[in-house]
Amino acid sequence: MSDSENQVLQIIQKHLESVTGKVFLCSNDSDMINLFSNENLEVLSNPNQILSDYIDNLLLTKTFDEVLLKYNQKFDTIIIHHLLEQIKYPELFLKNLVSILNDKGTIICSITNFFHIANVFNLLTGQILHNEFFNASKFYNLDKFLFFLNENNMHVTKLSRIKKDFSLDQMNLDEALIHGKLINMIQHIPDYDTIEYVLMISKGKTVS
Secondary structure (H helix, E strand, C coil), rough: CCHHHHHHHHHHHHHHHHHCCCCECCCCHHHHHHHCCCEEHHHHHECCCCCCHHHHHHHHHHHHHHHHHHHCCEEEEEEECCHHHHHCCHHHHHHHHCCCCCEEEEEEEEECCCCHHHHHHHHCCCCCCCCHHHHHHCCCHHHHHHHHHHHCCCCEEEEEEEECCCHHHHHHHCCCCCHHHHHHHCCCCCCCCEEEEEEEECCCCCCC
């Protein structure tokens, strides 16, 4: 398990230790399921299929709400593990999850920062194609994700940044291609060293 993944799990675990109530976890990660397993946990998973594909199919066939109804309860915390930005219909997915979230409940999710300095260099050197870079996620930057939440009557109550140091050696890049001045310029991009964001989300807009 990577350092960044450990940090994400620590943030989630710390939140769960500070609250009570039912927890709903969307994940195919058996380690994560086992870590948070207790009598208050319900899990949405599909070990035989990529979870985002499974959920997309439920949303497309309009049966996701039927699956959630089987739990027959509201949850105080919903955890979306490395999933929201992979789903083709995130608006529908979020709308369905909000229907099982208590009014003062929290959704915890993480999104990738596609403007981490390593991703920028991979784009500049052709390791990532332009279309792949911007089509890989509907939420390729934080502002876009915050706008998405506001449009869907949600807002962020807490934001954590998972940092990852940058090294040309680790990326195996030719120093002749990456000038020192270019590195300094990119390091002025906000959150250039943030590899992903972990967000606590609640109901209600912050901007009209």
